[in-house]
Amino acid sequence: MTIQGVIRLRVFSGPHLGAEIILPAGETLIGSDDSCDIIFMDEGLAPRHALVRIDAPQSHDAKPQVHILPVDSQVRIQDQPIDPSGADWAASATCVLGSTTLAWASFSDPDPWQQVIQSLTSSRPLSDPVQDEPAVPVDETDPETPTSLPDNNNIGDAHPVLVPSSRVPRLLKMIFRIAILLSCLAALTVSYEFRPAPSKISKEQLVEILSTYNITDMQVSQSGGFL
Numbered sequence: 001m002t003i004q005g006v007i008r009l010r011v012f013s014g015p016h017l018g019a020e021i022i023l024p025a026g027e028t029l030i031g032s033d034d035s036c037d038i039i040f041m042d043e044g045l046a047p048r049h050a051l052v053r054i055d056a057p058q059s060h061d062a063k064p065q066v067h068i069l070p071v072d073s074q075v076r077i078q079d080q081p082i083d084p085s086g087a088d089w090a091a092s093a094t095c096v097l098g099s100t101t102l103a104w105a106s107f108s109d110p111d112p113w114q115q116v117i118q119s120l121t122s123s124r125p126l127s128d129p130v131q132d133e134p135a136v137p138v139d140e141t142d143p144e145t146p147t148s149l150p151d152n153n154n155i156g157d158a159h160p161v162l163v164p165s166s167r168v169p170r171l172l173k174m175i176f177r178i179a180i181l182l183s184c185l186a187a188l189t190v191s192y193e194f195r196p197a198p199s200k201i202s203k204e205q206l207v208e209i210l211s212t213y214n215i216t217d218m219q220v221s222q223s224g225g226f227l
Helices: 114-123 168-193 203-212
Strands: 007-013 020-023 026-031 038-040 050-055 065-070 095-097 100-106 147-149
Touching (some): 100 114
Parallel strands (some): 026 038
Antiparallel strands (some): 007 020, 026 050, 050 065, 095 100
């Protein structure tokens, strides 16, 4: 099923610098926990840091509306902390979660990031300029699939491709446990296969053994009866 993209969300600082993702209308949870829709490997992020709500434009000339709500930690827009009840997030306005700076633009905007880059360049020291990078091409994503953004700390590095996490840590743990269980079952099977079979004694051998010990008469009973 193809999801219609509404906005482009781009990372301008932090471990995933330069990454860009296309988001549809609806709610998107951002954080460091694998239950989030977008997962950032940022030590400054809370497990469920913020919830972004995207409203699609109602007409061809209208723009998307974006609202962001702090969940487990503070959110700053244009260097100002927002109210715990949330705030509208304007296009090209920078939003800071932990050490990650984000901005969004309409999916149809042909030159979405020039204003953001100019704003960041003017607010940073000359020794730390923000370069105008080409947008990272990515596919539209399903909001039901969590997205983990790879590390990329240097401007100009090859841009990463966004990788659906699909609950990777939990899946690896499950695979590891299954492998241990299969190993135990295999060990039990081998042990059973190579266990020596009980030896059988023929009637003649039994008579010979009894004669050796001068046993000429014996009775074996079970539950009060004779065998």
